[in-house]
Amino acid sequence: MVALWTLPTVGLLVSSLRDKDQLAVSGWWTALSASEALGVTRIGTAAEQIAEAGHFVIRGNLFGSDTNKQLGGFGLSNGEPAATEPGGSMAMKEGGTISVAADGGFEWTSDTEFTHTRGPRIFYLATIAPRFTLDNYYEVLTSNGVWRSFINSFTVTIPATIIPILIAAFAAYALAWMRFPFRGFIVALVVGLLVVPLQMSLIPLLTLYNQLAQLFGAEDGKTYLGIWLAHTAFGLPLAIYLLRNYMVGLPKEIMESARIDGASHFKIFTGMILPLSFPALASFSIFQFLWVWNDLLVAMVFLGAQQDRLVLTGKLVSLLGSRGNNWEILTAGAFITIVVPLIVFFALQRYFVRGLLAGSVK
Template identity: 55%
Template structure:
């Protein structure tokens, strides 16, 4: 029954479901990162990205204004401080711009929801405080009580959904962040573009030789390339760094280019060789009969026909080098920050801005924007290049 026209086998359904699952597994974190990059720190801490379009409940610790400069006397020896908790805490510049609605509040960390908006809290010794739903407060007491720092208030508030471009403005246009991220962006391009082109140039020549040129030991070389695919990257880092230091390359762009070239060559040669082997033999033989040399056959026939495989490896190599941190940390360390790549810059943001999750999310999405555009632009070549040579 599985072979009847118009029906699908169970294996086909299993493959389709698996593909959908893998797509969702990749897309959902990306969408979550994008949504989080438009949210504030309080919203990210209070709810997941899937709740970005719904009101969020957040817990905040706010303070009333310092009483020494803001209190007023009523003539009976009592002083009163009035204002708005959100404005005094620096969350909004003006009380009219307050969008949060207080659901409960308290003056002790052990009972942050002891009072409802409009209720009056007895702070002891005749000192009282009243907080309304929009954050307006009235704090009263004797002169010796209403002094020093402002009263601390624990607030549970509901905020409307708020998606803002302020995070991108801070990362891309604020002087401190702009200089770091912009320079890191161009540093990453400086590493990625040569580290993608150089291995393609070497691998294309090697793949043609292994596919179409007869010479002793060719099979051994192919087996060696396959064996190099399983060698862990970490095993070669320290020996390669010592070699760079001995020959005078040190830590710089040239060293990281050569490192990425060496680590990417086995996959490039294997992928391109499998593709070139699948090209029609008649085309190569006819070109040789017409007197074309191996170099002319490679440049004029094989190379143009191998564009899907070249593009597929270029995508792999670009994504790997763009998102790389380990190789950059080993071969591209600069205390002045002149060669810092984006992955390193994000790590530094994580160290200095550990609580600013919105800045980290925005920086991370800026970092993956270029690989995403490249992938969606050239994904058709990726599929063709990977499938070519896999079946006969």
């Protein structure tokens, strides 16, 4: 099971680090072996010729500045891209003969002066050596607005994770250890809210928020405060449920001892309950952080599509639309979106299971 879940992530990471020419012709599992690719390029025009020893010569390189390729053969048509071996010569329709070395360097020689104004196409078959690079990540992070969207995601996610934890911790303590009327009904209501679909409550919540924004004279209801409150509302039922289950399982003897010593509920909560409840707090933090970081629907509804407020998931959707053929850009962008949740999960994973099992046994 671990392998099945990990394999796609490994493939995504390897693909994001591969050279774009290799990524276009072979899968990530071939990253450590050389791959073959068909290419085509136009060579020089008559304006680039030089006269040498009674001949006219045009020189250049089929691969340009790319030194990671080795020529397997070259030709004049797509049907026979490797008709001539590296180092061999081939007659050209424009006159003269051309020879291409294994590193892609070519020399086109003619006894008469070249007159063509458009360079002919040379097809070739090249072997690409394995190469890993960070260029894909550099291109993604320097693309228009991506870095800003990365910061926007943190601006949304961090408060939307901290706020519900603070509120839920107080509520969970009250529901677990304080005596007041209708406590059981409130607990049942919290459990019932866990099954309320997000899509059903999204539009009414947005309508209410816009009405409040107009009531207080706000010109634009699409603010960070709105999305913080929305994620807090959607995250509170699960947070209260997890934390209450954990706090109920704590030894009541320590609470009674604290009360005998004269400690108030607030003192017990801050001095004893919170430190003991850290596994449950960390467990919910992982849930909430992953949910908010990967969210697109709530962000688009409460923030809109303005470029200065667009979160990373929204920006990558637009990047997918504009660069759908650039696989190297998409793989790097996808891994950027998951690397932060991975860091959070592995930093808190030792508390994850303990928090999930909170209250399941006595």
